[in-house]
Amino acid sequence: MLCLLVAAVAPARAKTPDAALAELLKEARAKVPEACSQPNVDRLIKILCAKKIRVGIRDYYPLFATRAGEKREGYEVDVALAIGRMLGVDVDFVRVNAATRIPLLAEDRIDLAIATMGHNTQRDGQARFIRPHYYRxxxxxxxxxxxxxxxxxxxxxxxxxxxxxxxxxxxxxxxxxxxxxxxxxxxxxxxxxxxxxxxxxxxxxxxxxxxxxxxxxxxxxxxxxxxxVPWGMAVARQGSAELARALDLISQVFHRDGLFVDIGRLHSIRLGFLRQQQEVWRKPECNTDSGTSNPNCVLPPLNTALQPTSFAADVTGFEQWVEERTGVDVTLPMLKTAPAWSLFKDGVIYSLILIAGALAATLIFALMLGAAMGSRSFVLRWPARLLTIALQSSPIVLTLVIAATVAHSLFALSTETVLAAAIAALGLTNGANAGQAIGEAMWSLRAEGANAGLFGRALSRAATQIVAFLVNASKGTPIASFIGAPELLSSLTDITSFSSGRITTYTILLVFYTAVVMVVVWLCGKLRQVLENRQVAA
Missing domain, CATH: 3.40.190.10 (Periplasmic binding protein-like II)
Structure with missing residues (x-):
């Protein structure tokens, strides 16, 4: 009676991960094939039905996953094959990279990602990470x-x-x-x-x-x-509860039995972390079916939470409001975290400075080169023409690179230096073309016998070309990001490197530059009217 009483009040002995895994797989296999045709079954059931697991893996990451023709090798490749053996299914490898591995999970195009993916707090909301981790x-x-x-x-x-x-x-x-x-x-x-x-x-x-x-x-x-950062295998957050549980238990067993260490040694990767984890998962308190819920056994994800803006909640509410009413998934990452918001503001400001500077430089160089090319002096005219021919023959990117190189050789590297180089390059390129139009107008007026007020009348005659190249200068400013100018395109590129919502982000870029160019076209139209009215008056 005493023994029965002790057994009744004593806590049940924890299962080993092996026993828990065997029980889970037995229950899952019992549902096959009846559950194979049922909708919304767990991905573990789908894998057993298909007799294969689709694993997202990299094609080129030395020591971990590489591919030569149809042959794959590496630490992660062998880990995937070992998981397939534990589940009793084949492994179907699918190429992924850093940008596609989580979306492919969500789209049900892969069942499992083993792709050098660091487990951090930001990704916790995007995928379900397997614990314990398989590398760091x-x-x-x-x-x-x-x-x-x-x-x-x-x-x-x-x-x-x-x-x-x-x-x-x-x-x-x-x-x-x-x-x-x-x-x-x-x-x-x-x-x-x-x-x-x-x-x-x-x-x-x-x-x-x-x-x-x-x-x-x-x-x-x-x-x-x-x-x-610890690396985690990952499955989709929805519809993968049983699969995730099975993979958690498999990962425990692989650490405890040293399989991760053996595979790592085979591929010459550093083994310090894996040996440390082997010791952890051999401890009695970790070597149980509930070990992955013990904070003394599992590693926390790297905390990458970015400081939110003061209006982040309002932005999230707006995103949800738009989706509920239109079905369009709008994401505005540049408004929700302090680093992204700072980059976005700076990008807008620098873009406006760049556009204003490019317009001013284009007009100044147009007037200078136009006067020189319209001059009767050989000393002024031919150098201006040669410079214009050189600029017209050179791709704008090359002109930007040369301007940046010259600026860096004369001044310390800074945001101001890069912006000045970009303004000079854009102004020279477009100003030379506009200046050529002014110079040709001066010579045509001379041929018509005009002499008085020649330069002003040439400006009026070349008004359309001047305006066209002013507009072209404003449209060409995003290319300044090529030499590191921190304008809006460059800033949004940086933001999308660590945030989602790339389509929305670049749509905003398109709207911004469309609006700016429309304003420039309107202002240039006013300028052209002034110049053409002067020609009529003359």
Whole structure:
């Protein structure tokens, strides 16, 4: 009786993760094939019905997932195959990258993502992460050995090459870095070598293989690291409860039994984290079916919550209001966090300064070059013509690069320097074309026998061309982002590197420049009327 009483009041002994997994899979398999035709079944059932699991994985991430033809290899590839064996299904690999791995889960195009994805608080609302985590890394900033960069304090004003969707992009932007975005991490080393990038930021695990190359190691150095983050496999937040539970238990078993360590050793990745986790999941309090709910066993996600704006709640309410009434999913990330809002405001201000400066520079250069090309003096006329021919033959991007290079050689690198270079390049390019029209008008008036008030009358005759190139200068300002000018296109590119809503964001960009150009066209129309009225009066 005493034994029965003790058994009645004593807590039930916890199951091992192995036993819990076996029970879960037994129950799921019992539903097959009857549940296969039923809607809204858990993805675990769908996987068992299809006898395959669709795993999103990268095509090029050395040591972790690479592909040569149909052959895939790497740590994550072997982890996916081991999971398939545990579930008793085949593995169907689907190529993903940083920007597509979560959307493909939500769209039911993959069942599981194992794609070097850091688990942070921002992504917690987008996917359901498997615990325990299967790896950990930190973001490292890599650049030429001679470049004087040692910490975040050295980044303001510098351009850093990153991948779209990298969780550390927000921190780089908040420190004043400018971002150049790429879809795949695999291109970053090549962009360092061809000097497209002076700095690149990516997981230290990615660059590990490259630093084993003697040539790469002799030229580049890991400047500093930040944002240590655990990597998580992930499933969709909706309709994957049983699948997530099965994968949690499988991950526990893989850590406890050292399978993660064995696979990691096979692919020569760093094993410190995996060995540490093996010790954790061998502890009695963790080696249970409820171990993943024990905060002493699992790692928390990296906290990447950005400071919200004071009106973030109102913006969210507006987004919901629009969706409820129109069915259109509008997202306004540039209005909801302090870093994004700051970038957006600065982008608008710098764009307006750039447009005003480009218009003024175009008009000034048009008047100067027009007077020179319309002059009877060979010394004034031919240098102006040669400069105009050179500018007309050169792509605007090349003109911007040359202007930026000259500016950087004369002045310290700064926002003001880049903006001045962009204004000068845009003004010269469009001013030369408008100036040619003025010069030709002066010569045509001379041919007609006019001499008095020649320059003013030439301005009136060339009014249409002058206005056209003023409008062209205002439309061409977004290209200044190519040399690092922090105008609106550049700012929104930075914002979309760590926020969602890319379509809405670039729609706002289109509306902004359309409105600005419309205002410029209206003002230029007034200018043309003034000039043409002067011609009629003359």
């Amino acid at each position: 890394s930190e973001t490292t900033v890599v650049g030429p050995r001679e470049l004087p960069v040692a910490s975040m304090l050295d980044l303001p004003g510098r351009t850093v090459c990153v991948t779209v969707g990298n969780g550390s992009n927000a921190e780089l932007v908040s420190q004043g870095a400018r971002l150049m975005l790429f879809d795949e991490a695999g291109v970053l080393p090549d962009r360092l070598k061809d000097q497209t990038c002076t700095l690149a930021a990516q997981d230290d695990s990615f660059f590990a293989k490259y630093f084993t190359d003697e040539d790469f190691n002799s030229r580049y150095f890991q400047k500093f690291g930040f944002a240590q």
